[in-house]
Amino acid sequence: MKATLSIQRGAFGETPRQDTFDIPFEHGQSILDGLRAVRRSMDPSLAFRFACINANACKECMMLIDGKVDYACTVRLKEGTTTLAPLPKKALIRDLVTEIAPPGERLVLRP
Amino acid sequence: MTSPSPDTSVPTHLESDVLVIGAGGAGMYAALEAAKGGASVILADRSLIGRGGATVMAQMTVAAALGEQTPDHWEHHFADTLAAGRGLCDERLAALLCEDGPQRLREMDAWKVGWAREDGHIKQAQAPGHDRPRCAYVDFLSTGPAVSKTLRTQLNNASGIRRIGDLTIVDIALRDGEACGATALHLPTGQAATLAAKAVVIATGGLTGLYRRNSASSNMGGDGYALALRAGAELIDMEFVQFFPIGHLAPRLVGMDPIMWDPFRYKLGGKLLNSEMREFEEDYATRDERSDGTYVLTRDLATYAITKEVEAGRGSPSGGAYLSFQHVPEAEIRKAFGPVVDRLAENGIDLAQRPVEVAPIAHYHMGGIRVDEMMATGVPGLFACGEAVGGANGANRLSGNAITEAFVFGARAGRSAAERAKQGASVWSTEAAKPALDLLRSASKRDAPNPAAVMVKLQAAMADDVGPFRTDAKLRAAISAIAQLKADIGDTPFASAESFDPVLADWLDLRNMLAVAQSVAVPALARTESRGAHQRDDHLGLDDAWSVNQIVALSGSDMTLRKIVATTGKAAA
Numbered sequence: 001m002k003a004t005l006s007i008q009r010g011a012f013g014e015t016p017r018q019d020t021f022d023i024p025f026e027h028g029q030s031i032l033d034g035l036r037a038v039r040r041s042m043d044p045s046l047a048f049r050f051a052c053i054n055a056n057a058c059k060e061c062m063m064l065i066d067g068k069v070d071y072a073c074t075v076r077l078k079e080g081t082t083t084l085a086p087l088p089k090k091a092l093i094r095d096l097v098t099e100i101a102p103p104g105e106r107l108v109l110r111p
Numbered sequence: 112m113t114s115p116s117p118d119t120s121v122p123t124h125l126e127s128d129v130l131v132i133g134a135g136g137a138g139m140y141a142a143l144e145a146a147k148g149g150a151s152v153i154l155a156d157r158s159l160i161g162r163g164g165a166t167v168m169a170q171m172t173v174a175a176a177l178g179e180q181t182p183d184h185w186e187h188h189f190a191d192t193l194a195a196g197r198g199l200c201d202e203r204l205a206a207l208l209c210e211d212g213p214q215r216l217r218e219m220d221a222w223k224v225g226w227a228r229e230d231g232h233i234k235q236a237q238a239p240g241h242d243r244p245r246c247a248y249v250d251f252l253s254t255g256p257a258v259s260k261t262l263r264t265q266l267n268n269a270s271g272i273r274r275i276g277d278l279t280i281v282d283i284a285l286r287d288g289e290a291c292g293a294t295a296l297h298l299p300t301g302q303a304a305t306l307a308a309k310a311v312v313i314a315t316g317g318l319t320g321l322y323r324r325n326s327a328s329s330n331m332g333g334d335g336y337a338l339a340l341r342a343g344a345e346l347i348d349m350e351f352v353q354f355f356p357i358g359h360l361a362p363r364l365v366g367m368d369p370i371m372w373d374p375f376r377y378k379l380g381g382k383l384l385n386s387e388m389r390e391f392e393e394d395y396a397t398r399d400e401r402s403d404g405t406y407v408l409t410r411d412l413a414t415y416a417i418t419k420e421v422e423a424g425r426g427s428p429s430g431g432a433y434l435s436f437q438h439v440p441e442a443e444i445r446k447a448f449g450p451v452v453d454r455l456a457e458n459g460i461d462l463a464q465r466p467v468e469v470a471p472i473a474h475y476h477m478g479g480i481r482v483d484e485m486m487a488t489g490v491p492g493l494f495a496c497g498e499a500v501g502g503a504n505g506a507n508r509l510s511g512n513a514i515t516e517a518f519v520f521g522a523r524a525g526r527s528a529a530e531r532a533k534q535g536a537s538v539w540s541t542e543a544a545k546p547a548l549d550l551l552r553s554a555s556k557r558d559a560p561n562p563a564a565v566m567v568k569l570q571a572a573m574a575d576d577v578g579p580f581r582t583d584a585k586l587r588a589a590i591s592a593i594a595q596l597k598a599d600i601g602d603t604p605f606a607s608a609e610s611f612d613p614v615l616a617d618w619l620d621l622r623n624m625l626a627v628a629q630s631v632a633v634p635a636l637a638r639t640e641s642r643g644a645h646q647r648d649d650h651l652g653l654d655d656a657w658s659v660n661q662i663v664a665l666s667g668s669d670m671t672l673r674k675i676v677a678t679t680g681k682a683a684a
Contacts, residue, residue, distance in 0.1 A: 055168055058162040071366070
């Protein structure tokens with residue numbers, strides 16, 4: 001059994017591309033488990049945010065999952081294809097990473 | 112969005128009196144106290160402010176001699192802390208933790224953290240190793256999130272604290288052997304930044320991310336220990352890694368912290384069963400005359416008990432023990448777990464019907480940066496606090512002491528750093544940032560190895576060979592595996608992209624993690640006895656000759672190890 005992740009890739013200002021990754025499907029795994037598996041065995045450059053891994057405490061892993069805003073750590077991986085994209089209303093940084101820090105907690109580099 | 116500067120040779124430069132690295136409970140407290148002391152503060156975190164680290168994950172209890180549930184005095188808490196520490200506590204730090212704890216918990220109460228109450232007083236639960244009910248908490252499983260939120264609100268209301276997320280500290284900047292700031296990587300742009308500060312506080316938490324199964328955030332790879340080591344500070348008690356005995360193992364649970372079971376076990380008396388569905392706790396518990404006898408198995412003994420049952424072929428299907436609440440009426444389960452019952456149901460778990468499986472999981476690190484009672488390291492201008500500090504908990508931490516330590520040591524470090532800044536001692540020099548800037552500039556694209564895969568290898572080596580039960584052969588195997596992985600990643604960072612590059616972030620993490628892994632394995636190999644969280648299958652039992660602390664330091668690129676007699680005598684708080 002396998003799960004397929006179809007992921008929007010690319011940095012701010014680049015034309016987005018769609019990459020697909022097939023990973024072994026294990027019952028009970030989360031989307032975040034799948035993304036981490038992709039980085040370990042296929043593409044370490046895939047960018048996504050997470051800190052707490054499993055607890056839904058850090059709230060960093062929010063993204064668009066099959067068109068719906070949700071947490072990668074709580075949505076289960078499924079057989080077949082799941083489409084992942086960055087949050088649509090936040091400034092894109094790269095791949096699934098957007099600027100989600102409150103404005104007062106960012107470093108603005110000199111222009 | 113700010114467009115990246117084309118001239119990467121001139122990094123963005125920021126200045127403050129105090130730089131606090133890490134925005135968990137300890138770092139946020141340090142920032143608040145430093146600002147209260149009149150210092151301008153930068154609070155930097157590699158994740159979002161107040162959301163990464165261990166504090167937000169703490170679902171459990173906070174110990175302090177509040178005397179709300181039953182009469183108490185901090186010296187009773189101190190005695191329990193020393194007993195749990197198996198003779199290795201730095202008594203000055205342990206006394207500070209216990210004496211200042213109540214004041215900090217009351218301050219948090221005034222800040223409306225929402226400690227659970229009963230009959231008009233703060234409710235205090237009894238946790239193993241404590242002689243009386245001493246542990247405050249926020250229902251249900253909300254202690255850590257409530258603490259983090261309360262401190263974030265205080266930060267919002269404070270003036271003089273600049274918060275910066277997504278900033279990874281690469282190295283402490285040194286001038287004439289004194290800390291004068293730090294060099295950082297700004298993840299969203301991939302650019303370097305330099306931070307000048309008259310005092311620097313390391314509040315980066317512990318190292319449980321070195322292990323395969325752990326209960327902390329992904330960013331808990333011990334980076335603060337590595338920063339301190341490279342800056343010339345000493346580490347103490349690094350061989351003592353606490354394993355939480357009943358981390359969730361199966362069925363797969365998402366959206367919840369793996370250490371969630373403990374409070375329910377206290378409340379409802381959850382039973383640990385082996386594959387024969389027989390309770391085995393009694394087989395391992397040593398009668399503790401100070402306890403009421405209902406729950407006597409401290410964490411190190413519970414970890415031992417589960418591991419030995421598994422080794423004897425009596426483990427649960429996934430390789431742990433069963434935790435059962437089936438003897439508890441459903442209504443009581445509902446009352447104790449509250450809304451958590453529904454979250455468990457979403458994961459297919461019905462405690463009235465079926466047990467869950469649990470197993471030991473890396474949870475906390477007793478060891479850490481060596482500091483005095485002002486939280487000062489041996490490097491002028493460099494302070495540390497929270498789990499990053501070693502010594503207060505000796506060879507085994509009493510449950511409930513971690514958040515208390517974050518508050519107390521955080522506040523103390525913030526105050527000390529502000530004092531130091533007033534003296535105006537450290538002076539920034541661009542030269543101080545040069546080594547770290549050169550390192551970042553040397554980053555290059557490479558196809559192999561995959562740093563995320565290297566990290567998994569390291570976690571496997573640590574879990575298998577530097578876990579709760581150790582032998583000479585296993586530790587030697589781990590030390591050589593660490594050396595091999597070091598050689599694999601080399602001295603030049605890998606990179607894959609400009610903005611938010613996880614390859615570069617992983618490489619920088621591995622540079623720290625491999626140094627820290629070695630700083631755990633080397634003293635573990637030297638300590639030929641079993642004490643607290645350090646258990647040697649080839650050296651059973653305490654050896655009085657080992658009633659000493661081991662100190663790790665760097666001499667050039669070599670790691671050195673020496674012994675000191677445990678620090679006794681209470682400090683004036």
